[in-house]
Amino acid sequence: MGQATEDLSIRGRVWFEQLAQGGAPVAGLAExxxxxxxxxxxxxxxxxxxxxxxxxxxxxxxxxxxxLLEGWNVAKAVTDxxxxxxxxxxxxxxxAIVDIPSQAYGRREEAYGIHLALAAxxxxxxxxxxxxxxxxxxxxxxxxxxxxxxxxxQANRIIALDDPGxxxxxxxxxxxxxxxxxxxxxxxxxxxxxxxxxxxxRHFSTLGLLWRLIQVGDPQHPSAQDLALVRQTxxxxxxxxxxxxxxxxxxxxxxxxxxxxxxRLREEWQ
Amino acid sequence: MDTSQLLKTVxxxxxxxxxxxxxxxxxxxxxxLIGPFERMKSPWLEPQGIxxxxxxxxxxxxxxxGGQPAVVLAIEGSFQGGSLGEVGGAKIAGSxxxxxxxxxxxxxxxxxxxxxxxxxxxxxxxxxxAAIAEIHAAIADxxxxxxxxxxxxxxxxxxxxxxxxxxxxxxxxxxxxxxxxLNGPQVIEQEAGIEEYDSRDRPFIWSLSGGEQRFxxxxxxxxxxxxxxxxxxxxxxxxxxGVPAQHRDQRIGxxxxxxxxxxxxxxPDGAYARAAxxxxx
Numbered sequence: 001m002g003q004a005t006e007d008l009s010i011r012g013r014v015w016f017e018q019l020a021q022g023g024a025p026v027a028g029l030a031e032x033x034x035x036x037x038x039x040x041x042x043x044x045x046x047x048x049x050x051x052x053x054x055x056x057x058x059x060x061x062x063x064x065x066x067x068l069l070e071g072w073n074v075a076k077a078v079t080d081x082x083x084x085x086x087x088x089x090x091x092x093x094x095x096a097i098v099d100i101p102s103q104a105y106g107r108r109e110e111a112y113g114i115h116l117a118l119a120a121x122x123x124x125x126x127x128x129x130x131x132x133x134x135x136x137x138x139x140x141x142x143x144x145x146x147x148x149x150x151x152x153x154q155a156n157r158i159i160a161l162d163d164p165g166x167x168x169x170x171x172x173x174x175x176x177x178x179x180x181x182x183x184x185x186x187x188x189x190x191x192x193x194x195x196x197x198x199x200x201x202r203h204f205s206t207l208g209l210l211w212r213l214i215q216v217g218d219p220q221h222p223s224a225q226d227l228a229l230v231r232q233t234x235x236x237x238x239x240x241x242x243x244x245x246x247x248x249x250x251x252x253x254x255x256x257x258x259x260x261x262x263x264r265l266r267e268e269w270q
Numbered sequence: 271m272d273t274s275q276l277l278k279t280v281x282x283x284x285x286x287x288x289x290x291x292x293x294x295x296x297x298x299x300x301x302x303l304i305g306p307f308e309r310m311k312s313p314w315l316e317p318q319g320i321x322x323x324x325x326x327x328x329x330x331x332x333x334x335x336g337g338q339p340a341v342v343l344a345i346e347g348s349f350q351g352g353s354l355g356e357v358g359g360a361k362i363a364g365s366x367x368x369x370x371x372x373x374x375x376x377x378x379x380x381x382x383x384x385x386x387x388x389x390x391x392x393x394x395x396x397x398x399x400a401a402i403a404e405i406h407a408a409i410a411d412x413x414x415x416x417x418x419x420x421x422x423x424x425x426x427x428x429x430x431x432x433x434x435x436x437x438x439x440x441x442x443x444x445x446x447x448x449x450x451x452l453n454g455p456q457v458i459e460q461e462a463g464i465e466e467y468d469s470r471d472r473p474f475i476w477s478l479s480g481g482e483q484r485f486x487x488x489x490x491x492x493x494x495x496x497x498x499x500x501x502x503x504x505x506x507x508x509x510x511x512g513v514p515a516q517h518r519d520q521r522i523g524x525x526x527x528x529x530x531x532x533x534x535x536x537x538p539d540g541a542y543a544r545a546a547x548x549x550x551x
Contacts, residue, residue: 057534060462072526079522105453105461111478111543112529113489115452119406119437119519126410127520145390145399146452149431153403154410170390170399175457180392194314196356196397209400255397257313261304261360262367265330268303269368 008052008063011141011165011219012099016049018227019097019234023047026077032056032064033073040093041235043134046081048074049097050151060106066147067104071117074151078124082131091133093238094125098152099141102172118150125154134241136234139201140219143168156245157211157237163219166201173199195254208252211237282423282498283447287346290384290423291331293498294342294505300333304361312355314394323349328358330365336506339372339379341365347386347426354387354432355394359401366408366418373415380416382505383439384423388454389430402431409438413517417441419508421501422448422481429454437519441508442490443501444481450490451479466537477540487547489518 023038032053052064061067137152139160216226250259306324327349372379390398417440424447455469485493
């Protein structure tokens with residue numbers, strides 16, 4: 001049972017607390033969803049993280065998994081910011097801190113429509129981006145599957161720490177091996193030669209989806225220097241979004257087919 | 271429906287993706303984009319010893335519905351479980367992006383998604399996931415202009431990141447054979463145990479994620495017979511309704527209230543979920 005034996009990740013909470021220092025906490029959210037308003041450079045920002053809550057009323061989401069409450073509460077944190085800035089000349093930035101071991105797998109989740117809860121948060125980020133809020137995702141730990149789709153993937157820019165603890169993927173190794181009828185060892189061999197199957201962030205970065213990969217000294221307990229680097233990178237991302245809101249993520253050689261399909265569709269569209 | 275009607279009914283479920291797509295377009299209006307003869311196949315399957323398919327399991331059919339420009343994006347459930355890889359994902363995302371672009375220059379193109387899919391194709395993992403994120407983005411964009419309709423007819427159902435795509439659509443149409451859920455039964459059982467979810471208990475699975483249950487818990491908009499003409503008529507009706515004032519995923523307060531009222535200590539069955547989420551039906 002996959003992650004049950006692993007320790008709860010502290011990364012999401014650590015980075016949230018450090019980056020949100022001096023901010024005004026957003027009240028009225030589930031315990032597993034942290035949000036805070038603060039100033040970043042010349043802009044207002046809302047920073048949002050999903051963290052483990054051992055007391056989560058939904059037991060399958062107690063270890064930091066992205067579940068029903070997480071989806072709807074992230075959606076609320078994002079949508080409330082959009083509503084508050086409706087008439088603001090400059091929309092606040094949204095920063096998603098991503099450390100999500102998986103989506104929540106459970107009976108309650110399916111019965112009550114976890115797919116819709118994920119749509120709520122993913123859709124809220126997309127709506128915010130289209131309303132002119134710069135949206136940045138900062139991956140500090142795992143960014144797995146539905147959890148990443150719901151919290152991070154809709155950003156204008158995606159930044160990741162260059163660290164072995166950063167894992168971006170559609171399914172954890174053990175489950176992916178079972179579903180594709182391979183051994184974990186075979187999967188590792190394939191992952192080493194098929195870039196989209198790799199689990200490590202360096203291979204992921206060859207897909208052209210990351211805006212920047214940054215190296216910090218200690219991703220579990222960031223130093224003042226680590227924090228300064230991350231803050232600076234977030235500010236640079238916001239500046240870059242201001243200059244070019246939507247940068248293509250189709251330019252990497254490993255996404256040549258994604259670009260070729262779009263070019264062909266455009267030729268044949270009329 | 272009586273026997274004479276039944277004899278005239280053409281099953282939608284028994285059709286392949288291509289036939290389904292053309293069954294929804296106005297007769298004679300459609301043509302396929304990036305058809306199989308263009309052989310835009312997955313670049314990632316053959317190096318792993320898996321046969322690729324000339325259309326990568328996705329059909330893009332462009333034409334009109336009710337006289338208005340439309341594109342139908344149909345996933346072929348029989349190829350690799352309807353899983354989305356880079357090419358198939360790009361066909362869907364790219365078409366939705368072009369439909370939104372059409373609307374911005376005054377051409378009111380609409381989109382229908384025919385979803386029979388397990389979600390990300392694990393052999394193309396991160397590129398499937400990226401494509402699905404782009405599909406979400408494109409639906410969120412297009413639905414500001416035109417309704418986006420999803421149909422899950424069965425028998426594969428709609429799972430993973432594509433269930434999230436279905437939830438982002440303006441309207442979701444399901445049949446009795448359909449299932450819609452984030453996680454497939456096998457994966458839930460593996461991750462959470464057989465007491466949590468028994469992947470071999472079909473009645474149990476349909477009682478939670480089947481089309482009728484999704485409709486009766488307010489998570490789908492239309493529950494229809496397996497009838498190609500009827501499904502085409504339903505799609506036209508939904509387009510005629512226009513863009514909903516608020517999409518289902520935007521009804522945040524309402525769903526937070528519903529979740530606050532469920533007994534989370536309890537493992538729900540279908541009846542409990544209907545009582546908690548249904549509107550008394």
